Amino acid sequence: MDVLIVGAGPTGLALGIDLARRGLDALVVERERGLFPGSRGKGIQPRTQEVFEDLGVLDAIRTAGGTYPARVVWKDGERGGDQPMFEPVAADEGAPYTEPWMVPQWRTQEILYARLVELGGKVAFGREVTGLEQDAEGVHVRCADGTALRARYVVAADGGRSVVRRAVGVGMTGETVDPSPFVVADVRVGGLDRACWHTFPAADGTGLALCPLAGTDDFQLAAKLPEGTEPDLTLDGLRKLVAAYTHLDGDDLTELRWASGFRPRAALADRFRAGRVFLAGDAAHVHSPAGGQGLNTSVQDAYNLGWKLGAVLHGGAPQELLDTYEEERRANAAAMLGLSTGVHRGEVQRGKATVQLGLGYPDSSLSEERRAVPSAVRAGDRAPDGTVDGVRLFDAFRGPHWTLLGATAPVAGVKALPAAPESYGPGVFLVRPDGYVGWAGDSADGLGDYLATVGLR
Incomplete structure (x- = not known):
């Protein structure tokens, strides 16, 4: 085959779509039995909406989601006034989309997967990659079930703990953004209206937020816990958090659909290319989720790499064109990491800085x-x-x-x-x-x- 994509997240699916419409023989493999079930990357930035329009999924994305609600800060059981989440960005003819669009990540991936299948692309679920070897003509990829795959190029889109990145010996350099543990979960909650993003800050800098997820009946729960705390990701554990940080009773949290714990970290892969293997998405850069940059930057990785692979494999372009992927995307990812960290620490306002319309490649050898x-x-x-x-x-x-x-x-x-x-x-x-x-x-x-x-x- 032409390209093997490891990982069926937004990065891998977007790349699969781009390669499929170019007529390349590509396969996406995913170690899990299905698509990611959580809301984690819920913000679709304006630049990504432009990309999705080109890939043929924007109408479905717009139908599935909605605008971000205003934020409300609660203190001692009293509700404060509404606060906009983003500084406004004026729309004009050159930028038809200027607001982030909220779509839970699981739904975005369903839409991308449906588009990939529509174009004739395939995802092999339950296929775990365990290692690989390269030669002058391609890459031999080993799987946990004892089978092997052969491709001219491999793209690692298998997340922050990328097996492929480790297999090719590429390190990551980074730092801890916040030593506190965080929790994110998709839950059902009673007793709160869905018109606002409800935040419950505590005096010690910790806190909890409940954001209504557009297009669903769920809320996304996000909590910053005291340092040294071990998150309890069970329904009872999250009920205790709701009772501790909000005016609600724990039993008002009626259902837990998905949960994850993490400590925010910013890290950048030392290289985005190792021979015939490319790193994209979280396999190449991990970050704080603040500011909604990660999924969007990952989709931009795929969008940058797709046309270059197509040009080299089917268009007669020189191999050197593929070197420009790292040249262009690593610099952009480094800037995104700094931006996400700045938003996380309250140093950067969400809005003009985070919509990604100003990102480009002015210093690229292709410009x-x-x-x-x-x-x-x-x-x-x-x-x-x-x-x-x-x-x-x-x-x-x-x-x-x-x-x-x-x-x-x-x-x-x-x-x-x-x-x-x-x-x-x-x-x-x-x-x-x-x-x-x-x-x-x-x-x-x-x-x-x-x-x-x-x-x-």
């Missing part, structure tokens, strides 16, 4: 700015939405192709529009399959050399 006087949109920037001759740009971008704005398409595989919107400024812009400007020039002169580096000539 070539050739104009004498660059405009507001430069090579390496996210390509904003807009309209050209009645055509919406995001509609034109949708699909596994490149898009050229302001010139005639020079080769097959590039879709052309006669101009760029005024918001882009003057020039010719070549937009990558993942929605970033790869090349910008005053005219199309010199574009051919760039196209050759990405397998389009």
Whole structure:
């Protein structure tokens, strides 16, 4: 096969979708018998909504979720006033989505899985990878059931304790974000309205929050416990937390659907590539969940890697193109870790800093700015939405192709529009399959050399 993806979380499923629509022979393997059952990564940031629109799942995501409610702080059984969770980000033609959209992670994964199957992709559940060996032509992957798989490339999307990352000897460098233990759980709760995110801070810095999960009857319980505490993840244990931190009775928590304990940590893999093996998602970066960056950054990993694997395997691009995955994504992941830690510690406000619309690759070797006087949109920037001759740009971008704005398409595989919107400024812009400007020039002169580096000539 072309690509073996280890792990059927959001990273692996998003990558599987991208490879399937490119016609690659790919398989996702997952050691568990089914999809992840919890709500953990519940925030879909605006940039990820743009990615999901391209992958064909945004309508389902929007239907399944809802906006974030305002936060209410309770003290001594008294309810305070509403507080917005995010500083507002103004919408415009270039950014149609500016608010995070709440969808429990389990539901996001169901939607991604359904789309993957619709495109002919497959997930082998109950297939645990235990080790691998590489050679010049591919990767031999061993499984716990005694079977083996062979692929030209392997992508580790198997989480923070990645077996694949360890098998290829890549370390992680990081730090503890908070020494306190945390609990997150999906529960049913009576006695609280679903219009607000209810928070119950304690004087010692610990606390508990109950957030209504959009599209469900559940609440997500999140609690910070005193240092040295061992979380009790049973129904009785969580009832004791509710009774201790809130005005509710423990019995108001009527059902426990899923629970997990963790200590926030920020860590970055030393490399994102080891030969024919790539690291993506939590296998490459672990973080505090504060600010809703992890799932979103992981999906961006998949979106960056998918078109590059397709270009090398089926498009005739040079192998060196795959080196740009680590070059681009490791720097972005490092920035995300710092941002998540800042949000966790109260140093960064959720809003403009966390929607991911400003992330790009200005320093990448794939970003070539050739104009004498660059405009507001430069090579390496996210390509904003807009309209050209009645055509919406995001509609034109949708699909596994490149898009050229302001010139005639020079080769097959590039879709052309006669101009760029005024918001882009003057020039010719070549937009990558993942929605970033790869090349910008005053005219199309010199574009051919760039196209050759990405397998389009």
